[in-house]
Amino acid sequence: MDRTPFSAVLEEMVAALPGTRGAAFIDWEGEAVDVSAEARATQARIVGAHWGIIYQQLRAACERLDLGQVLELHLRCQQEQVFLRRISSDYYLVLWGTPALVPARVRQLLHAAEGRLREEM
Numbered sequence: 001m002d003r004t005p006f007s008a009v010l011e012e013m014v015a016a017l018p019g020t021r022g023a024a025f026i027d028w029e030g031e032a033v034d035v036s037a038e039a040r041a042t043q044a045r046i047v048g049a050h051w052g053i054i055y056q057q058l059r060a061a062c063e064r065l066d067l068g069q070v071l072e073l074h075l076r077c078q079q080e081q082v083f084l085r086r087i088s089s090d091y092y093l094v095l096w097g098t099p100a101l102v103p104a105r106v107r108q109l110l111h112a113a114e115g116r117l118r119e120e121m
Helices: 007-016 041-064 103-120
Strands: 020-027 032-037 072-076 081-086 091-097
Touching: 007 020, 007 032, 007 103, 020 041, 032 041, 041 072, 041 081, 041 091, 072 103, 081 103, 091 103
Parallel strands: none
Antiparallel strands: 020 032, 020 091, 072 081, 081 091
16 A cells, blocks of 8 residues: 555554554545554455444444434454544544553544544545
8 A cells, every 4th residue: 555644643653552453544435545554454454444334333323313423432352452533524543452552542642643634634
């Protein structure tokens, strides 16, 4: 995948969070705009797309229940944590990593990345 204006944002975030396995900036169709991952870029795009499906389903459910927009999702599993943050109505950011990730620190960096990604859009 070629470098985009979003590459530096993703790379800096992943580097700042030990235990991060990857981050993906995803569009409304579940396509990766850009990725940064310890794994292959193809795998990172697949992870991002799968979480995009979950995000779209959750988004629709929240709309049906009049809960408003989904702003953030944090899923903590035995072997991995996943964070998803809405960037705009058409884009979101997914970050995944080990259980050792500190959610407060991740949220802080996701918030900062959100602003920077919006500037680049």
